[in-house]
Amino acid sequence: MSELLVFRAPRIEAEIRVPGDKSMSHRAVLLSAISNGTCVIHGFLPSEDCQCTVNAMRAFGIAIDQPAETTLVIHGQRGNFQPPNQTIDCGNSGTLMRLLSGLAATQPFETKLSGDASLSSRPMRRIIEPLTQMGASIQATEPKGTAPLVIRGGHLRPIRYELPVASAQIKSAILFASLKAPGKTVVVEPLATRDHTERMMSYFLVRSQREKVPQGFAISLYGDQVPESRDFTVPGDISSAAFWLVAAAAQEDSNLLVRDIGLNQTRTGILSVLLRMGARVREVIEDCDQVEPRGEVQIQGGRLRGTIIEGAEVPNVIDEIPILAVAGALAQGKTVIRDAKELRVKETDRLAAIAANLTAMGVEVVELDDGLEIYGGAPLLGARLKSYGDHRIAMAFAIAGMFADNETVIEDADCIATSYPGFDEQLEKFLAPDENPPTPVINPAEALEKN
Numbered sequence: 014m015s016e017l018l019v020f021r022a023p024r025i026e027a028e029i030r031v032p033g034d035k036s037m038s039h040r041a042v043l044l045s046a047i048s049n050g051t052c053v054i055h056g057f058l059p060s061e062d063c064q065c066t067v068n069a070m071r072a073f074g075i076a077i078d079q080p081a082e083t084t085l086v087i088h089g090q091r092g093n094f095q096p097p098n099q100t101i102d103c104g105n106s107g108t109l110m111r112l113l114s115g116l117a118a119t120q121p122f123e124t125k126l127s128g129d130a131s132l133s134s135r136p137m138r139r140i141i142e143p144l145t146q147m148g149a150s151i152q153a154t155e156p157k158g159t160a161p162l163v164i165r166g167g168h169l170r171p172i173r174y175e176l177p178v179a180s181a182q183i184k185s186a187i188l189f190a191s192l193k194a195p196g197k198t199v200v201v202e203p204l205a206t207r208d209h210t211e212r213m214m215s216y217f218l219v220r221s222q223r224e225k226v227p228q229g230f231a232i233s234l235y236g237d238q239v240p241e242s243r244d245f246t247v248p249g250d251i252s253s254a255a256f257w258l259v260a261a262a263a264q265e266d267s268n269l270l271v272r273d274i275g276l277n278q279t280r281t282g283i284l285s286v287l288l289r290m291g292a293r294v295r296e297v298i299e300d301c302d303q304v305e306p307r308g309e310v311q312i313q314g315g316r317l318r319g320t321i322i323e324g325a326e327v328p329n330v331i332d333e334i335p336i337l338a339v340a341g342a343l344a345q346g347k348t349v350i351r352d353a354k355e356l357r358v359k360e361t362d363r364l365a366a367i368a369a370n371l372t373a374m375g376v377e378v379v380e381l382d383d384g385l386e387i388y389g390g391a392p393l394l395g396a397r398l399k400s401y402g403d404h405r406i407a408m409a410f411a412i413a414g415m416f417a418d419n420e421t422v423i424e425d426a427d428c429i430a431t432s433y434p435g436f437d438e439q440l441e442k443f444l445a446p447d448e449n450p451p452t453p454v455i456n457p458a459e460a461l462e463k464n
């Protein structure tokens with residue numbers, strides 16, 4: 014298992030791009046595969062997680078060419094899959110296992126889904142329950158209701174389902190299944206979660222509707238719709254950019270421009286949090302024509318102050334909490350994260366992992382049942398830290414290492430490849446930058462106009 018060695022970094026002055034968005038890459042492959050023709054996907058994230066999605070679709074008999082690492086040509090078969098002749102390996106990806114369960118539920122044969130040790134410990138009853146109500150049969154490994162899953166589907170009926178937790182993965186599993194359930198399916202989410210599935214379905218000409226209801230937001234979709242084949246360009250992943258955004262925000266006189274990232278409002282909570290903490294943030298939406306807003310973010314660092322992250326903001330920053338906890342440790346005063354119990358069932362128990370690693374770096378932290386209290390501002394001490402096999406823990410603490418006295422070693426850092434191939438090369442550039450980097454500037458007229 015490889016280790017990542019990090020030491021104190023100079024201030025950041027750079028323009029960067031990050032690899033394609035993970036959530037959109039998964040969805041682009043799945044929607045193309047069930048569309049009525051050939052789709053070309055550009056900017057695909059060639060990470061282990063998303064490559065599992067490509068392999069899964071191939072196992073269902075979908076022809077996919079990959080002329081370049083980030084380009085896929087997918088030949089959609091209108092949602093008619095071949096029975097796979099082996100168990101489909103979802104690797105480390107909760108998104109894949111849950112969304113794929115929704116698709117497998119539409120097929121009149123048996124599909125077996127498995128995952129690595131982390132994925133095999135994550136809760137699956139949350140998708141088994143609604144998909145069973147729709148008429149699929151799903152067996153999990155009891156008593157905990159975890160993978161491997163055995164799914165037999167076909168002949169689905171529409172349901173109205175109120176999500177017990179605000180989860181885009183559960184919402185999306187039901188929406189994918191509902192495409193083959195004649196009639197109106199309604200999913201109610203208590204808080205807004207990322208809406209890539211709805212946006213991409215609408216780009217593929219699948220009609221759905223979203224409305225505010227007393228319980229939250231209701232998304233309605235009529236079944237018997239076949240997505241119209243489309244080409245799609247995936248923007249950079251704001252959740253990957255988040256690591257560098259925090260590294261720049263927490264360092265006085267840093268100036269970072271991230272080009273071509275997704276700026277969907279259900280994902281940009283990190284920018285609001287960093288603004289609140291005292292960073293200077295400029296966001297320019299350049300393009301919305303493929304339904305997903307995309308553009309540039311410039312961040313200038315300063316002295317950060319603690320903040321509170323809770324309630325409706327949590328689903329928006331759900332994947333950024335490890336790096337925001339590091340920002341809290343680098344800020345003056347107390348940062349409180351609440352209503353984030355979902356972090357206990359991510360790739361690892363992220364609340365426990367963050368608390369353990371911050372403590373090892375000399376930060377005072379209190380682990381709450383559903384969050385953390387972080388007392389920031391003390392110097393960080395370099396340490397030997399575990400990744401807990403979790404890509405976002407590994408990357409968040411690599412950034413912490415950029416601010417620490419002495420060396421920091423992140424153990425078992427290979428997991429970073431699940432979401433951010435090339436993270437280590439980018440880190441190297443920040444640790445030992447060019448002597449005279451260009452000053453990154455967003456065209457000010459454009460920023461003023463569009464902010």
Ligand code: S3P
Nearest residue numbers: 036108179180181182183331332
């Ligand atoms: C994702 C949704 C989130 C997020 C995950 C990706 C998605 O999970 O944490 O990394 O692509 O739908 P939940 O929906 O379970 O919160």
